[in-house]
Amino acid sequence: MNxxxxxxxxxxxxxxxxxxxxxxxxxxxxxxxxxxxxxVVDLDKCTGCxxxxxxxxxxxxxxLENDKVxxxxxxxxxxxxxxxxxxxxxxxxxxxx
Amino acid sequence: xxxxxxxxxxxxxxxxxxxxxxxxPETMGMRYLKMALGxxxxxxxxxxxxxxxxxxxxxxxxxxxxxxxxxxxxASAAAGMKAGFESIGRKDVEVVVWAGDGxxxxxxxxxxxxxxxxxxxxxxxxxxxxxxxxxxxxxSSLTPYGAWTTTTWTGKREHKxxxxxxxxxxxxxxxxxxxxxxxxxxxxxVKKASQIRGFxxxxxLAPCPVGWRFDPALTGEIGQLAxxxxxxxxxxxxxxxxxxxxxARRYKxxxxxxxxxxxxxxxGRYKHLINKPEEIKKIEEYIESIWxxxxxxxxxxxxxxxxxxxxxxx
Numbered sequence: 001m002n003x004x005x006x007x008x009x010x011x012x013x014x015x016x017x018x019x020x021x022x023x024x025x026x027x028x029x030x031x032x033x034x035x036x037x038x039x040v041v042d043l044d045k046c047t048g049c050x051x052x053x054x055x056x057x058x059x060x061x062x063x064l065e066n067d068k069v070x071x072x073x074x075x076x077x078x079x080x081x082x083x084x085x086x087x088x089x090x091x092x093x094x095x096x097x
Numbered sequence: 098x099x100x101x102x103x104x105x106x107x108x109x110x111x112x113x114x115x116x117x118x119x120x121x122p123e124t125m126g127m128r129y130l131k132m133a134l135g136x137x138x139x140x141x142x143x144x145x146x147x148x149x150x151x152x153x154x155x156x157x158x159x160x161x162x163x164x165x166x167x168x169x170x171x172a173s174a175a176a177g178m179k180a181g182f183e184s185i186g187r188k189d190v191e192v193v194v195w196a197g198d199g200x201x202x203x204x205x206x207x208x209x210x211x212x213x214x215x216x217x218x219x220x221x222x223x224x225x226x227x228x229x230x231x232x233x234x235x236x237s238s239l240t241p242y243g244a245w246t247t248t249t250w251t252g253k254r255e256h257k258x259x260x261x262x263x264x265x266x267x268x269x270x271x272x273x274x275x276x277x278x279x280x281x282x283x284x285x286x287v288k289k290a291s292q293i294r295g296f297x298x299x300x301x302l303a304p305c306p307v308g309w310r311f312d313p314a315l316t317g318e319i320g321q322l323a324x325x326x327x328x329x330x331x332x333x334x335x336x337x338x339x340x341x342x343x344x345a346r347r348y349k350x351x352x353x354x355x356x357x358x359x360x361x362x363x364x365g366r367y368k369h370l371i372n373k374p375e376e377i378k379k380i381e382e383y384i385e386s387i388w389x390x391x392x393x394x395x396x397x398x399x400x401x402x403x404x405x406x407x408x409x410x411x
Binding site: 022024026027028029030031034035049050051054055056057058060063074075077078080083084085093 | 109115116158159315
């Protein structure tokens with residue numbers, strides 16, 4: 001079975017009258033406002049191992065060039081998984097405000 | 098099959114800004130599913146947290162086409178959808194059921210058992226967060242012994258139902274257990290399952306910070322500790338062959354396991370058990386019974402050469 005052939009998800013060609021949802025960011029708004037602590041990346045300590053990116057439940061970790069990371073604060077919910085999983089202590093949780 | 102993180106493409110696998118709680122294991126699992134299957138799959142979601150995570154129409158937080166269906170019909174709806182795809186000549190589309198533990202072990206069990214018996218070509222993933230988290234942490238048949246829920250205030254008195262072993266007993270093509278604490282292991286298992294035609298079942302352990310009462314930062318860590326303490330062994334059953342996953346193989350030796358108290362003390366749902374050694378002993382005995390069962394299964398499904406010849410001659 002070839003899983004990389006024609007994608008199922010295509011732009012709709014006909015007009016849908018049924019209320020069909022399409023994947024788009026912010027389906028419940030800017031979830032960054034839920035946060036009490038924000039993750040701050042220390043790019044000097046970051047080695048680009050991508051462990052935080054792999055574990056992030058929200059897909060708010062952005063992969064930069066050379067696979068170092070930055071964080072999308074608009075949507076990050078501040079769970080702290082990235083800081084806990086980082087093997088190099090390159091992410092610190094800092095209180096908001 | 099190994100997974101190289103660096104070779105996973107730089108793109109979104111889930112839409113940020115969805116309705117999941119911070120530290121949600123289900124959204125972690127959905128990202129890994131998308132990483133494994135690419136663009137060519139459809140999700141069937143019986144009622145549960147995943148129905149809510151999508152957010153408010155006309156937007157959806159999950160990056161896949163979804164059919165939301167009633168609790169009792171997850172596997173049967175997927176079987177019908179697969180038949181529909183086959184009739185229009187799209188045999189390459191993988192139909193994935195993404196059900197919670199209630200939708201798998203309690204309410205959706207007849208549909209699951211039926212689809213497994215018919216050997217429908219679907220991938221059934223049970224996201225096991227060990228209670229009905231979406232409706233307010235009620236006990237399910239997959240809640241483990243001693244765990245607090247809003248309907249078992251003093252801790253559940255019964256042990257967890259072992260759904261993966263029930264699926265092995267159905268004689269399906271592929272059964273595996275995985276944990277969100279080990280993403281690459283889960284991705285590899287989903288990739289392997291997508292190559293197989295027939296009924297595939299993956300049981301994914303999803304530690305829920307809200308229902309299990311722990312700090313959201315520990316989701317991955319608790320997923321790993323469940324494996325390290327021996328409570329949730331990772332294994333694969335494929336076409337009559339049973340084997341432990343490489344990650345879990347060393348925990349077969351009881352001396353290499355992490356003491357179960359390390360796992361229990363991180364979770365608020367076991368708070369009332371911590372100072373009761375007799376209750377902890379019961380959980381330790383349960384771990385022993387799980388590994389005894391696994392030993393039996395390994396011997397039963399992988400008999401020695403002489404025994405296999407003997408069985409073949411019968």
